[in-house]
Amino acid sequence: MRMKLGLNYQAMLGILLVVLIIGFGIMEPVFFYPDVIFDVTAIIGEIGIMAMAMTFIITTGGIDLSVGYILQLSAIVFGAVFTATGSLWLAVVLALLTGTACGFLNGLIISKTKIPPLVTTLATMNLFRGLSMIIAGTNSYSGFPDIFKKFSTIMIFGIIPIQFIYLLVFFIIFNLFYTRGSLGRNLKGIGFNENALVFSGIQTKRIKLFIYTLSGLLCAFAALVYLGRLSSAKTSMGNDLNLQVITAVVLGGTSTMGGVGSIMGTFIGVLIIGVLKKGFTLLNFSGNIFNFTLGVMLIIALIVFAVLEARKGKARKQAKPASS
């Protein structure tokens, strides 16, 4: 029953994706050009990478509102270190360390105290935002070397953006861990009933610490991928990425109550966001309309998912007397 419903929901998402592509294509025929289609996969690189870790987190019933600002802080640290020392490798390493440290802080607070993830990350979000503003002030950092930019601007076979490759690699790895092996099972277990896992001897606190730290690391990596494309680090970047990442994950069918989710769904969700973003850019819509649409979509996705869940619950209730 669950399996069938999952497929149904993902099929709905797939149809939505195709409808969007065709819709934008009719409004703006340029959309069908292969390089435009592939550009969609270039602009979702950073969101997609962050959404993979976010799927893990939301599956446990948690949430990370600070991802956009971890990305921002890592990018600012990268820019500041590179401008100060001129050493690319030092900057990359420090940026990755910054992201990991931010994620570790989140994980530490969430796993060691009783403060819920939502409040923790709401607070650390402001903390990271403040820190990056303290470091950068009104400065923006640019002038990164070409070799750095290549990491996010190279085209494979001259047409497939490298971000798509990153995203595919992360997708395959995360999907493997999520669907097979004990990690994915434990994540869903934490979302359903954490106490039951604790009593069966699983170190749920350690798992939580791990996934939030992992999320921080991926945010830092996403920051580097993003920077290569933007070529300047400033404190306005990453501001609206929180919502995009959460929308992608929730749209993909991962329940905010925890316990249910799918990396495949997240992948499609990310693609849908990319198509919307590209389509809106081509149609000359402003970023505000995009954010507005995303917010409305997130709410609709929540409602559709809730209605499907309720129907499933009803079906199960009706099926029960018959089977027992």
Add this chain to the structure above:
Amino acid sequence: MLGLIVAAFLLFLSLTTNFSSKSGVFSLLLDVSPTIVGAIALSMIIITGNIDISAGTILGFVAFAAGSLSELGVHPVIFMSAGLLMGMFLAGLNGWISVTFRVPSIVVTLAMNMVHLGFYATFLPNAGWVENLGDNFTWLGQSRFFGLVPYIFIVAMVVAFASMFMMRYTRFGKSLYAVGGNRQAAIYAGINPDATVIKVYLLEGLLLGIAGLLKATTANEIMPSAFQGREMVFIAAAVVGGMNIMGGSGRILGAVFGAVFVYLLSITMIYLGFQDYFQFALQGIIILIAVFITVTDFGQLRKSLRQTFAAAVKTPGA
């Protein structure tokens, strides 16, 4: 808690001499009033175990609705009730979606926050900017008793006392604690938790409407997007004031003092010459510390520490 706030208050007073002047007191009372009302609104939501991230942007809609109607020259009673209704509608919508579809309020209100912001920029004329509001609009915010106490401070105090009375002596107030403390027990006690949560969101909307009007009427122009981020101040004030973020406990009086504390802290930082972006970082840290203090069971912590300590002392002897 009270001692802490009084101590902080004295510290700020000594640091920033201009509080003791008459205009200093006036601007303190003027600025803190909307924060008090907003903190009370968020406190009620937090007591039921929910949250509202879109509180700041709801204030923007309230201010826009009232301001644009006032510009048309309607009677204050009309534009003020329009503002209050706007607040109740938007907050009620949050509560309704969250309850009906069993979605955590954090996700709904986070999405609503973006929807509101996008709505300002996309659909409101001039991004909702209203200028040159006359006395018709600003009489509430800019008048004062005896040249010292602003009207809006009186309004905030009335709201505070009414809320305290409601939370302590009415069935509805008690049911908020019940729903936030133990939902199942509340159901067994004959409380309908869903209806209670929707009602508390409506009430929050009403209070946000009041807060929005108090804030908006102090100036003669309105920029809805400027209200973004106020929710963090309200949440900080509520949790500093002792609201348990898991729901079920906290007092309205605490929220009032929390609002005063957060406001004094920010004004002192500005006075000492910190840039406003330090406040983002500080707000985050304050929320974390306050939440840590309210959710941690210190009796339990002390016990386990003592046991560890006792074990450590015993081991060498044994």
